[in-house]
Amino acid sequence: MERAATKSEIVEKLQQQILSMQGFRQPSAQQVSTGLGPLEAAFPNKVFPAGAIHEFLSPLAEDAAATTGFMAGLLSRLMAQGGPCLWIGTRRTLFPPALKLFGVDPDRIIFIDVKKEKDLLWTIEEALKCDALSAVVGEVSGISFMESRRLQLAVEQSRVTGMLRCSGPDKIGNTTSVARWKITPLASALQEDMPGVGYPRWNVELLKIRNGKPGTWQLQWAENYFQHLSQPVPVSKLVMQQTG
Amino acid sequence: MLSLLKPELRDIPFVLAAPERGRKLIKAASAAAEALGIEPGAVVADARAILPSLQVLEEEPERxxxxxxxxxxxxxxxxxxxxxxxxxxxxxxxxxxxxxxxxxxxxxxxxxxxxxxxxxxxxxxxxxxxxxxxxxxxxxxxxxxxxxxxxxxxxxxxxxxxxxxxxxxxxxxxxxxxxxxxxxxxxxxxxxxxxxxxxxxxxxxxxxGEVKEPIVSIQPVEPYQERLPCLEPIRTATGIEIALKRLLETLYLRLLQEGKGLRKAILKGYRIDGKMQQIEIGTNYPARSVAHLFKLFELKISTIKPGLGIELFLLEAPVVEALSQEQETLWNITQGSEYKVVMNLLDRIGVRVGMDAIHRYLPDEHHWPERSVKLAASLQEKSPLAWRNDLPRPINLLPRPERIEVTAPIPDYPPMLFRYKGKIHKISKADGPERIEQEWWLQQGEHRDYYAVEDESGSRYWLFRLGHYGADNPEWFIHGFFA
Structure with a gap:
């Protein structure tokens, strides 16, 4: 038993050494508790990588709503640190009062509704350079490798968390972003088959995570907290739902 | 003056009168009144004897x-x-x-x-x-x-x-x-x-003219304006930058002396061919820092076309406000300098994409969803109202509700299925209705019955029926997407 413990300790130490050799820098100053629970095991060192760029893919309008909900949940934790958040987009459909349901004060978000596409990435980059912000949300159609590298360089200086919601086609090329997520809505459930619509439920796919382990989880947002669903939905059913 | 504000008095004899020692004295008389022999200094009662229809107006002493x-x-x-x-x-x-x-x-x-x-x-x-x-x-x-x-x-x-x-x-x-x-x-x-x-x-x-008579000129309000004539016409961006910096520095000294900051500034360049080029910046708070203002202008310097050269630079600050020392608590930023950093960022963004692109929302006292938020007038404005979180509201709201075709079984029941963008959604769960009435003092129209529905794939929508079910063909709309 004792030997096993030391073994896992050694493995953990080695992993950390590998991470540091790979150039992974621990965002030591900001340890954001995202309340993601078991999902955090997927992150390097089991800490949500704040101060980095996260991509969220959502080609459909229904997915966009689920993605925005999940992002708002994360945002409420990031904004608890203080500082305003900038929400930058060209065709924003977000309804500010709904953010309150995810624990975000809508009046603490400054919306920048850019008219021209070419100003969009400039504004996002400029915002990411500003270290007084708690987070920056950008609604883009897609992002190229070069553009993502510029944004990554900006956050490496400022340690601001950037969240990009990519509404473009599903396929997206290689980027330097730390994480890539895909959130799709799941059917909600109420106790004892009561009528009505329950808490929002999502299928959270972590498609890519640098130095971490990608995976899939089922979460629900209830009373200002992320909850893991105790009985994960079988994969076969999931696939059926997505295709149907 | 009065005949200007009240055109109906243009040709009518009228006087301005003020009480003095228990009677009303005429202080000024219109041309038409003077023609009838009514002159300043007379008593109103006497003037009335001359012209019973005389209009008498109160005189305001300071006016x-x-x-x-x-x-x-x-x-x-x-x-x-x-x-x-x-x-x-x-x-x-x-x-x-x-x-x-x-x-x-x-x-x-x-x-x-x-x-x-x-x-x-x-x-x-x-x-x-x-x-x-x-x-x-x-x-x-x-x-x-x-x-x-x-x-x-x-x-x-x-x-x-x-x-x-x-x-x-x-x-x-x-x-x-x-x-x-x-x-x-x-x-x-x-x-x-x-x-x-x-x-x-x-x-x-x-x-x-045997003795000189001095006159005391009124002091006009000196505009916040700095000029910089150039010996040689300037054609390069570097030259413009140097000129701009010098102008900003002189303006800074004046603003510093008066404890003020500018909200809007215009740089004008007069070219030797008589044409004028100008760039304009705005700020979110009264600013005077040379470095910050220069950064804002820098974004636009490339739009100046110097042509054959610029011989005179003019920096104007048409909007100037007193600097406020208040600390910002609203944004939960502990250091004042951090607040300034955010404001500077917004200034830069405002110069590039336009100040009207920056929005902030506050709750408003309306139930109608489109009117339940209002734009904040400033980044500091607070609302006495709290945000509500007791009602289901979609995270994404369509800018305009879109028509959908539905199959609804019984009156006041949510639809069984609906077609949106050519796709049929079978509804498995539904909440509602939440009736939202038109605010008749603002707009006439039918009320809406809102339903939160979930289709078989788990996507959640906000639908509403316009008006009562009794009508032969009730109209259904989709208005938003829940998370």
């Missing part, structure tokens, strides 16, 4: 003075030195100005037309001395422009009152039969002093 000052300021367009001569006169020092309007005659005509077009009755005269101009403009009958050295000739036929004398002196002169200035102008000075005092001699000397 005339303020108006005169405003008129004086508007005259700065004609000359930089304008003085007020209470109660009803303006003195303009026009040395070296008249030729810009094509001579004294055209200059005088321009001023008179301008006043007349605004509804004022005005008399004006040009002379070498203030005294003569005063006399001619009030009592002159022949010419309005008195040539060089012709003061004595012009004054001679005028009554003594034209010399700005006290009523006591005037009365004495009248008794002695001195009805015109010419009758005493040539008298020995010592005799005049003995009989009428030093004042008459002074006034006479001032009018004739």
């Amino acid at each position: 005339a003075g303020k108006l005169l000052h405003a008129l004086a300021e508007s005259c700065i367009r004609y000359t930089p030195i304008v003085a007020i001569d209470p109660p009803d006169g303006l003195i303009l020092d026009i040395s070296g100005c008249a030729h810009l309007w094509g001579g004294e005659r055209a200059y005088l005509k321009e001023i008179i037309t301008r006043f007349k077009s605004s509804g004022y009755q005005v008399r004006a005269a040009i002379a070498d001395t203030v005294g003569t101009a005063w006399a001619i403009s009030r009592y002159g009958q022949v010419r309005a422009i008195i040539g060089q050295g012709a003061q004595a000739e012009a004054l001679a036929p005028l009554p003594p009152i034209a010399l700005r004398l006290e009523p006591a002196i005037l009365e004495r002169m009248h008794k002695l039969g001195l009805y015109q200035i010419r009758s005493f102008m040539t008298m020995p000075r010592s005799a005049l002093r003995r009989r009428f005092g030093q004042l008459l001699l002074d006034r006479l000397a001032q009018a004739l």
